[in-house]
Amino acid sequence: MAKLVLLHKADSIYEDEPDRVYDFPKNYLKAIEAAVGDWVVYYEPVKAGPRGYFAVAKISQVIPKPGTEGRFLALIAPGTFLQFDSEVPRLLNGRPLEAALTEPDGTPKRGGLVQSAVRVLPEQEFARIVSLGLPENLIDMEATRYDPPGDHILEPAATFERPVLERLTRRPYRDVAFRRKVRAAYDYRCAMSGLRLRNGGGRPEVQAAHIRPVEHQGSDSVRNGLALSGTLHWMFDRGLMSVADDCQTILVSRNKVPGEVVDRLLSPTGKLLTPEDPRNMPHPENLRWHRENVFGNVQSDEPAPWE
Incomplete structure (x- = not known):
């Protein structure tokens, strides 16, 4: 299995619906088949809008697109799609969040892989992007969001971080x-x-x-x-x-x-x-x-x- 970044445009000409299906051409088939049963992060390309990384989901299976030669559909596992609480910018302090998109001097690469609709995402980078978009303490943030200052007792900081996948699957x-x-x-x-x-x-x-x-x-x-x-x-x-x-x-x-x-x-x-x-x-x-x-x-x- 392998985690991926999938590019998605809201006005795509393809039959993408991020919480259900991802439409892609044959040249990405091998990469997406390797990701079946694993998680992907959705990314909005620069020309499509400002969102950057905006959601996560898990691929359940890949099938040929009915009636369309050379195209395939990655089906999203029900109950796995989740939008980020805060969209994650493409660059953090001027550096890409993906090492594969970064030049040796830390500046963003141009062309090539940057334009690819499907990119392999290492586990550490996946965890970092998801943690930026879906913070571990989101439940506490919401519970105390409207409390007056000093109206609740602050608990000591947790000694460990829950695994990202546990966070994504807890109801x-x-x-x-x-x-x-x-x-x-x-x-x-x-x-x-x-x-x-x-x-x-x-x-x-x-x-x-x-x-x-x-x-x-x-x-x-x-x-x-x-x-x-x-x-x-x-x-x-x-x-x-x-x-x-x-x-x-x-x-x-x-x-x-x-x-x-x-x-x-x-x-x-x-x-x-x-x-x-x-x-x-x-x-x-x-x-x-x-x-x-x-x-x-x-x-x-x-x-x-x-x-």
Whole structure:
């Protein structure tokens, strides 16, 4: 197995969807086949935008691309894709994070491997890039983010660093990383009500909802998330609400939700508030899955929050 850097452009002409599939030509086949079962880091090339290294995922298998001679698809293992909490710049203190892209004097190389869509990434460099993008103490950072200074007891520094792979596979860590990215993408506003609510301490009340749940092979991509208030999150998960195939119109199960509740909870436009960055827009396939598998189908014995 081998870890890789995969170049990805949001407006690629290829059928890339970082949390699901990576489309590539035959000349990279050997390298990507060697990475099956291992992790990759996604990288946005200079001409595509400013993000640098922005996410991590694991390749589960490689298959020929149906109907396209000479192209292949690297399938991403469900539940492994995770966007970095902070995008990692291409250069740190003027030096590349990849030794293979560095001249002997420490300056960045030009051309050649720099332009390659697939690069082998040594274990140490993988760990460094992931640690920069997904800090070990992310859970503590989030837990104390809105606490007043001195309002919590600082624990002694840990004597060891958890292995990077343990961090990437632990559900509590991934939940925090997902929540931070989704809420920030929607500017801490509920996507269905349009409200930005904060408690007395300034902590945002909006939650991060998976459109397609993780247990049903949904990913932790922002494109599989919606920022929702607690009540609307409850309703969305139980199939009382969804989003139409225009990716804008909010659908309501009218026979289960009183009209006055709809009027109180939803934006008057009846449209979904979407992220400013189009790369964070809800993916149409995730919304389709929710409409077909959750909306109107889920029953709950729990009392509705408005009852």
